[in-house]
Amino acid sequence: MGRWEPDAAGRLREAAMALYAERGYDGTTVADIADRAGVTARTFFRHFADKREVLFNGSERLQQHMVAALAAAPADATPMEAMATAVLASAEFFDHIPREYSRDRAAVITSTPELLERELIKMASLGTALTQCLLERGVAPDVAALAAETGVAVFRVAFERWIGAPDDVPIADVIQATLKTLAGLTA
Amino acid sequence: MGRWEPDAAGRLREAAMALYAERGYDGTTVADIADRAGVTARTFFRHFADKREVLFNGSERLQQHMVAALAAAPADATPMEAMATAVLASAEFFDHIPREYSRDRAAVITSTPELLERELIKMASLGTALTQCLLERGVAPDVAALAAETGVAVFRVAFERWIGAPDDVPIADVIQATLKTLAGLTA
DNA sequence: CCCAGTGATGTCATTGACTGACATCACCGA
């Protein structure tokens, strides 16, 4: 055993989720979170940039996963087909974490404007990354930006629908359905 | 003349824009802004919820304008046609303010993560409002959400392109072109 | 076996955003 309990960041994440769900984001201080995790508030800020970031650590991995899927799409796919591949790839990400966790996390976030802001900037970052990836596939700048933003819109809408859907509905199905809705939208 | 100079909120807005552009958002304190506007920091918070909100006062009017346009769209228009009407209506809003102001404001916002977050939540709010409006037109929930989010994506992409375009290009033209790009995307 | 270096953490002080409670006082309407 080391000098300190291992995985302070993980304990802080768990403590934050629990307290945000229990007392709400505003009713929770960083000191509360740190106490429950057995560290000091200063240590919290060594692991997370701010009080919001503690809930958004999976987002880089999700982004990487989707970007990788986009990059791996067939070279002859249209921009929108490639984006569809990327959005569908997000399903694998969510299959790896308990659905209940996703639901709780979404509930806390949507009920807290400050956390919602953070979530949105993650989505914007995702959009930028996907745009960049499309550009590298040779897609025209205007088309790339719009395709990426549209793809993110599909992801957001699908995720929200999935959260509210029965437990036996796989997220991949919801994404497929949302993509189909999009296709019908402009037809 | 009243006891105080009139329009404290307006002076605070101007002072904030000037200081954010000059020293950056982080390099500016609320006390700085209040000083330049000739009031105290406490008064700043009576007019604006926080240090970010002072740059986002036009956004409710923009949202109202777009919602009104959407509501006024022909009853037989498809969801996407109606959304196009709403997005195009935003042009009238920007025609009323100096382009240079829009550019400066956009420059400050895009270079400051905290302000970017606020901008994004305003866009999300716009999306929600447009979704609601589509629902009231009888559009199916799934279609409404997706159409609204897509419309917001078009607006965001078009605005960004407009900001970077020469001064003689009207925003309405850029929006038209972006809508055309979207149509080509799913074809 | 000892010792200097490393890294994760603690401690302390400070800044600045934001809030609640209360005071002030020109203005306005009865």
Added chain:
DNA sequence: TCGGTGATGTCAGTCAATGACATCACTGGG
């Protein structure tokens, strides 16, 4: 003339966030 109102000021306090510095188990070389 007077009491009410509303925008502002003053003051004290909480909490997020950061910088500077101390601590000390662990590690690898001598």
